[in-house]
Amino acid sequence: MSGEPIISIHHLNKKFPMAGGNFYALSQINLSFQTAEFAGLVGPSGSGKTTLLNLIGTLDRASEGEIKILGKELGQLSTKEAAEMRMKVLGFIFQTHNLLPIYTVYENVELPLLLLKWQASDRHKAVMKTLDWVGLTDKVKSRPPQLSGGQCQRAAIARVMVKGPGIVLADEPTANLDAENSHSVLQTMKRLNQELKTTFLFSTHDEKVIRYLDRKITLEDGKIIEDEIQNK
Amino acid sequence: MLLVRLAFKNTMAAGVRTWLNTFILSLTFVFIILINGIHTGMYLQIVRARIADELGGGQYWHADYDPFDPFSLEESHAPLPLSLQNSEKTVPILVVPATIYPHGQMQSVVLKGISPEQSILQLPTSSLKRSAPAGTIPVMIGMRMARDFQLSEGDTVAARWRTHDGAFDAMDFAIVSVFKSDVQAVDQGQLWIPLENLQRMVQTPNHATFIVLRDELQILPQEASWQFHSLEDLLADTRLLVESKRASAVWLYAILMLLAMLAIFDTQALSVFRRHKELGTLMALGLTPSKVVQLITLEGCLHGILAAILATVYGGPVFWYLGAEGYPIPVDTEQFGLALGERMVPVFSVGLFAGTFGTVMLFLAVISYWPARKIAKLQPSDALRGRSY
Numbered sequence A: 001m002s003g004e005p006i007i008s009i010h011h012l013n014k015k016f017p018m019a020g021g022n023f024y025a026l027s028q029i030n031l032s033f034q035t036a037e038f039a040g041l042v043g044p045s046g047s048g049k050t051t052l053l054n055l056i057g058t059l060d061r062a063s064e065g066e067i068k069i070l071g072k073e074l075g076q077l078s079t080k081e082a083a084e085m086r087m088k089v090l091g092f093i094f095q096t097h098n099l100l101p102i103y104t105v106y107e108n109v110e111l112p113l114l115l116l117k118w119q120a121s122d123r124h125k126a127v128m129k130t131l132d133w134v135g136l137t138d139k140v141k142s143r144p145p146q147l148s149g150g151q152c153q154r155a156a157i158a159r160v161m162v163k164g165p166g167i168v169l170a171d172e173p174t175a176n177l178d179a180e181n182s183h184s185v186l187q188t189m190k191r192l193n194q195e196l197k198t199t200f201l202f203s204t205h206d207e208k209v210i211r212y213l214d215r216k217i218t219l220e221d222g223k224i225i226e227d228e229i230q231n232k
Numbered sequence B: 001m002l003l004v005r006l007a008f009k010n011t012m013a014a015g016v017r018t019w020l021n022t023f024i025l026s027l028t029f030v031f032i033i034l035i036n037g038i039h040t041g042m043y044l045q046i047v048r049a050r051i052a053d054e055l056g057g058g059q060y061w062h063a064d065y066d067p068f069d070p071f072s073l074e075e076s077h078a079p080l081p082l083s084l085q086n087s088e089k090t091v092p093i094l095v096v097p098a099t100i101y102p103h104g105q106m107q108s109v110v111l112k113g114i115s116p117e118q119s120i121l122q123l124p125t126s127s128l129k130r131s132a133p134a135g136t137i138p139v140m141i142g143m144r145m146a147r148d149f150q151l152s153e154g155d156t157v158a159a160r161w162r163t164h165d166g167a168f169d170a171m172d173f174a175i176v177s178v179f180k181s182d183v184q185a186v187d188q189g190q191l192w193i194p195l196e197n198l199q200r201m202v203q204t205p206n207h208a209t210f211i212v213l214r215d216e217l218q219i220l221p222q223e224a225s226w227q228f229h230s231l232e233d234l235l236a237d238t239r240l241l242v243e244s245k246r247a248s249a250v251w252l253y254a255i256l257m258l259l260a261m262l263a264i265f266d267t268q269a270l271s272v273f274r275r276h277k278e279l280g281t282l283m284a285l286g287l288t289p290s291k292v293v294q295l296i297t298l299e300g301c302l303h304g305i306l307a308a309i310l311a312t313v314y315g316g317p318v319f320w321y322l323g324a325e326g327y328p329i330p331v332d333t334e335q336f337g338l339a340l341g342e343r344m345v346p347v348f349s350v351g352l353f354a355g356t357f358g359t360v361m362l363f364l365a366v367i368s369y370w371p372a373r374k375i376a377k378l379q380p381s382d383a384l385r386g387r388s389y
């Protein structure tokens, strides 16, 4: 691995105001990620994993320090620029699938492309290709309530992958899945990582997920206590 | 455009709730338009009738003339000024207080002298040319007057009045015709007499109390003792009356509007509260928080557009029918003191439709925006977690 990191984090603090002072959910985080990494944040509940993913994903703002994505300092971005960053560069997978329940699988997956103002024919091609990838071509017209948990999570992955984001942030993506579905979802993501050079950053407790990671970063009380390469 | 699409889809997906809100809102539209249309129609109808039978195109009044003060009537007439002597363009009218004795009762009335030849007012004054029995003076009265005093065509009634120098004089009147007018002010408590007869009766040749003009545009020179009253002045009381009726109807649609707005406010607040995860997801997909606020606001406003469509579907035919045919008015309506015909034809203007739609949409926009406005200040992570609304 070499060159400019796709994500770099320096002296990052995140504090939340609390009765009688501030609570530091993250303190002095320094990290960088190269393109096409398949990395994960692990650690006990409340250690700050979600908080860190939210900061990298411009869903929240850092208290101190800086985060750069593709050389852009997130703290300098306006609300609009941050939204644009999420639209074009970032993809989110949540613990719950967060699909829009009244939209079909097809429409859910198409939504990011509508936001990006793609042409109708390009949209159709990309949506069908992505649904094929995650194995949901037969569920195009189904709505999320009609799908299983694993199918929903795969649709959510399709919604992220359809626009080919540079970075995917996945917060406990397998927490609601059984073992079999977890593996199929992880294999899908691993394949995308290898074929499209998409950078993946997970947060997880799940041993099954941890086994797939190339790099495991352990957080405790808002600090990095271990950062190790595995599977190499 | 994407926002409109999303908003439309979300609104439709809300199903019964949307249609309930839309229905209440459409009722509001229909009622506001109907009631305002009726008031406008009422106003125009009265104005038309008053111009035709009472006001002409404006009037000159003797400076002392006060139609509401019967005691001043004896003093408030003067010789017709030269500049207003034009039988083509003016109708002089002399007003004289008198007492009549129908069926043995004594009643105060006013006598109005008018030329039987006049054509400016639509009163059938030519009927005053009909021959009356010897020793009587021909008079015509309105239907209300005939009803109130149980008089009819062919009857005679004794009358007494004062001449110019204060002496009493008396004579019999023969009712040569009973006319129908929607305007009470030319009917109740008065008898119409050929002008020259009346002038002779009170010994004031060539006197008049007020002068009706054919049209307002042609204003004659101002005379010190004759004051010009434009149609606008003369109609001020009618306008005031109709406007006060219009205003007193406001509570009706205020209640409907309140109901509709409450229902929609509730929907909006619930939607912001219940859909926080969906809204957070939209932000994660790249919508700015303010775009999400726009989306919610748009969803609320869509109710207005749907309601307008619904109102057109069931209100349109009603408006169309009423605007063309009108509806019969119960006889009691006369008690309002308004000159209404037998049918009331509401008038619906483009301005009324546009104004109602615009006003409702304005309220709706505020009501829709209000519960959503706080989202704009949220971090997307807060929305995703559903905190701190």
Ligand SMILES: Nc1ncnc2c1ncn2[C@@H]1O[C@H](COP(=O)(O)OP(=O)(O)OP(=O)(O)O)[C@@H](O)[C@H]1O
Pocket (backbone or CB within 6 Å): A016, A017, A023, A025, A043, A044, A045, A046, A047, A048, A049, A050, A051, A052, A203
């Ligand atoms: N908006 C907030 N306001 C106050 N405290 C917060 C807020 N968000 C997170 N925290 C606190 O920051 C700490 C880290 O939270 P975070 O959600 O990042 O933990 P986590 O590692 O993702 O935990 P889990 O594995 O349970 O998801 C927790 O103590 C939490 O209570």
Ligand SMILES: [Mg+2]
Pocket (backbone or CB within 6 Å): A049, A050, A051, A171, A203
């Ligand atoms: Mg977490």
